Amino acid sequence: MNSATYNIYTFDTFEKLVDRFVASTGLYFPKLSEGKDSFFKGFYNWLSAEKKNSNFALIAPEPSQALSLPNPAQVLYSALKPVINSPSEDCIFEYLYKYGLDPSISTQPITTLSGGEMLLLNYAKAEAQADYAERFIASNPIFWLNSSRYHYWLNLKELYSSKQKSIDVIVLNGDTYFDNTDSENDFNIKPLEFKLSIQEPKVCFPEIRFPIYHAARAISYKCHKEIIVKSPFLITGDNGVGKSIFSGMLSSIVDINSGNLSVEAINGAASCRLVFQEAVSQCFALTPVKLISGVFCADYEKKLLAQNFFQRLISEFNNHEELQMSDNNIYTLLSLKIALIAERLADKPALLLLDEPGWGLSCKDAQLLVYKVALLAHELGIALGIVSHQPTWHKFAASKLTLKRLSQNEVDIEYESF
Amino acid sequence: MNRFNFFKIHLVKPFWLRFIIFIIVGLPLFSNFPALFISQILSKFFNPEFALIISYPLISFFIWLFCLPSLGLNKFLDYMSAAFLMALTTVITSSLLQNLFPFIFMENAYAASVRLLRLYFNVLAVFPWSLTFINSFSPDSIINALTQLRTPFREAGLHFALALRVFQHVGTVVSKLLLIWKERYPSLLVMRHTGENKKIKFIFAWVRWLAYSVIDWVYASIILTFEPIPAMVNEFEILSERNKKNDFSEK
Numbered sequence: 010m011n012s013a014t015y016n017i018y019t020f021d022t023f024e025k026l027v028d029r030f031v032a033s034t035g036l037y038f039p040k041l042s043e044g045k046d047s048f049f050k051g052f053y054n055w056l057s058a059e060k061k062n063s064n065f066a067l068i069a070p071e072p073s074q075a076l077s078l079p080n081p082a083q084v085l086y087s088a089l090k091p092v093i094n095s096p097s098e099d100c101i102f103e104y105l106y107k108y109g110l111d112p113s114i115s116t117q118p119i120t121t122l123s124g125g126e127m128l129l130l131n132y133a134k135a136e137a138q139a140d141y142a143e144r145f146i147a148s149n150p151i152f153w154l155n156s157s158r159y160h161y162w163l164n165l166k167e168l169y170s171s172k173q174k175s176i177d178v179i180v181l182n183g184d185t186y187f188d189n190t191d192s193e194n195d196f197n198i199k200p201l202e203f204k205l206s207i208q209e210p211k212v213c214f215p216e217i218r219f220p221i222y223h224a225a226r227a228i229s230y231k232c233h234k235e236i237i238v239k240s241p242f243l244i245t246g247d248n249g250v251g252k253s254i255f256s257g258m259l260s261s262i263v264d265i266n267s268g269n270l271s272v273e274a275i276n277g278a279a280s281c282r283l284v285f286q287e288a289v290s291q292c293f294a295l296t297p298v299k300l301i302s303g304v305f306c307a308d309y310e311k312k313l314l315a316q317n318f319f320q321r322l323i324s325e326f327n328n329h330e331e332l333q334m335s336d337n338n339i340y341t342l343l344s345l346k347i348a349l350i351a352e353r354l355a356d357k358p359a360l361l362l363l364d365e366p367g368w369g370l371s372c373k374d375a376q377l378l379v380y381k382v383a384l385l386a387h388e389l390g391i392a393l394g395i396v397s398h399q400p401t402w403h404k405f406a407a408s409k410l411t412l413k414r415l416s417q418n419e420v421d422i423e424y425e426s427f
Numbered sequence: 428m429n430r431f432n433f434f435k436i437h438l439v440k441p442f443w444l445r446f447i448i449f450i451i452v453g454l455p456l457f458s459n460f461p462a463l464f465i466s467q468i469l470s471k472f473f474n475p476e477f478a479l480i481i482s483y484p485l486i487s488f489f490i491w492l493f494c495l496p497s498l499g500l501n502k503f504l505d506y507m508s509a510a511f512l513m514a515l516t517t518v519i520t521s522s523l524l525q526n527l528f529p530f531i532f533m534e535n536a537y538a539a540s541v542r543l544l545r546l547y548f549n550v551l552a553v554f555p556w557s558l559t560f561i562n563s564f565s566p567d568s569i570i571n572a573l574t575q576l577r578t579p580f581r582e583a584g585l586h587f588a589l590a591l592r593v594f595q596h597v598g599t600v601v602s603k604l605l606l607i608w609k610e611r612y613p614s615l616l617v618m619r620h621t622g623e624n625k626k627i628k629f630i631f632a633w634v635r636w637l638a639y640s641v642i643d644w645v646y647a648s649i650i651l652t653f654e655p656i657p658a659m660v661n662e663f664e665i666l667s668e669r670n671k672k673n674d675f676s677e678k
Contacts, residue, residue: 034661036658045646045650048650052653064665074654074658075658077592077658077662077663078662079599083565087567087662091666091669218501219497219498219562220563220565260610262609262610283610290604291607293646294646294650294651295643303636303639303643304611306618306636307618307629307636356620
């Protein structure tokens with residue numbers, strides 16, 4: 010019988026974390042942040058590598074990476090199939106319930122789930138695999154969760170321990186739960202005000218009829234007011250409440266079906282730009298230099314401005330060994346995030362939204378990045394919003410928008426100024 | 428709604444029967460024989476040349492009817508808009524090349540037109556047919572069914588299931604990339620930052636931007652499609668191995 014061990018490994022960069030994950034699992038999880046050449050080389054390495062024993066449950070560095078099937082019902086059905094001959098719908102619902110997930114998501118495409126919901130689905134899957142998985146390897150297993158849901162991790166950990174199975178946790182330095190060494194730095198940012206008008210915006214998602222039926226759904230934000238918001242501000246709320254959809258509406262990538270949502274800044278601009286939580290995909294496999302050159306190919310002035318912002322933010326990370334090597338074609342998630350932010354700042358929008366800016370960064374790097382971006386944005390008259398449930402951002406925020414679920418389709422927005 | 432279930436191909440069971448029906452219905456897309464057969468029947472009523480020409484849209488129409496009940500009107504129209512875009516781009520490009528390099532395409536104008544017409548209707552039918560085909564099979568069901576087989580088809584079937592899932596994943600990747608693209612370029616086909624370029628300069632900049640955008644899309648689509656393959660392979664192996672063990676222990 011295996012003796013159960015519980016190990017926590019911490020790293021200071023996302024790239025080192027992925028390296029460790031690859032070494033532990035024998036699976037090649039590509040470091041897209043290093044560019045397409047590195048990706049293809051790594052993929053070849055995986056193809057030509059000898060097959061390792063792969064009988065483990067895992068949570069990948071990005072929660073969607075280990076969910077190979079199209080929807081939660083299929084993911085759980087397949088995970089349960091080796092232990093239950095024909096898992097029923099009720100059995101699948103039970104696993105979803107157990108991890109605080111609404112059974113109605115069982116037929117929803119995985120890609121439309123929020124980061125937190127994906128992570129909870131990984132938990133449910135890991136529990137379903139507990140009887141036959143030899144080990145459990147989890148990368149950033151708490152990051153996407155609201156603190157009210159941390160107990161689900163404890164339950165899962167307890168389950169694996171009771172079955173005498175080893176657990177390896179791989180996290181970044183300063184992880185809220187596993188390595189709570191939050192810096193005591195005082196981040197002093199002079200607030201900047203802008204007007205946010207919320208008039209009961211509503212978003213409808215049509216029904217999906219093929220290949221699996223999924224009912225239509227809608228999210229209605231029950232709030233009708235104009236607020237003078239103090240930047241930097243925090244958009245927070247429970248997992249799956251609709252934070253990312255709200256940011257999508259603000260940045261006009263999610264169409265509003267009724268009502269309205271608009272911003273008006275002191276620099277006269279009314280647009281909003283967003284840096285997604287999946288910053289790596291957002292770069293379209295481009296390097297920071299190519300990203301900036303491509304976006305501003307017809308606007309030389311803005312290109313110079315963006316390059317200048319990029320260099321200015323990069324220079325703030327003097328002690329960051331890997332980032333300083335970025336001139337030698339070694340790119341990191343941090344440099345990609347900086348490039349995305351620099352590109353948006355050069356656009357001079359009214360509002361810049363950073364969705365989970367801490368994902369893939371150590372706590373120290375994430376805090377320094379957001380602090381420096383806030384200073385630069387305010388200098389340009391751009392308001393800054395942070396979309397997150399991480400408690401670490403409270404010390405940056407001058408105000409907070411809290412999204413609270415009223416019913417399955419209704420969300421309330423509360424504003425609080427500090 | 429349920430009265431149409433009989434016509435929904437993705438609900439046909441077992442999965443191998445569904446596969447055979449798909450192949451039979453899609454046969455005209457890969458072979459000239461069905462079009463010639465239809466044109467022979469139609470030539471009894473019409474001019475033989477007209478009969479041949481009309482057989483292509485008839486086949487496409489039949490394939491659309493085959494896909495429509497499964498897809499539903501909205502999804503069908505989504506697929507058709509992409510199909511029309513692709514068909515027009517292919518035919519216009521082919522026609523341009525044919526006129527620019529006539530020495531490569533050694534055929535008369537009538538034969539070339541019929542060929543392009545066939546190509547046009549083929550693309551219009553292939554697009555919805557192939558997307559319906561790819562999404563009508565569930566890889567995990569295939570794996571579960573295959574574990575009960577003891578033939579060499581088992582390994583091939585597992586590879587087929589994996590390939591199918593990768594193709595299904597392409598759709599996810601494209602919709603994800605489209606959202607990212609919309610954030611960066613709200614007009615989708617025009618760059619966000621045009622500077623103060625005059626018309627001619629802007630056109631040159633736009634053509635350059637468009638060319639680079641196509642390259643970016645190709646690379647990003649390939650990379651993001653390949654990204655989860657190692658995890659998929661791992662998961663499919665676990666599924667297959669565990670199901671096989673259970674199957675043996677039951678016997």
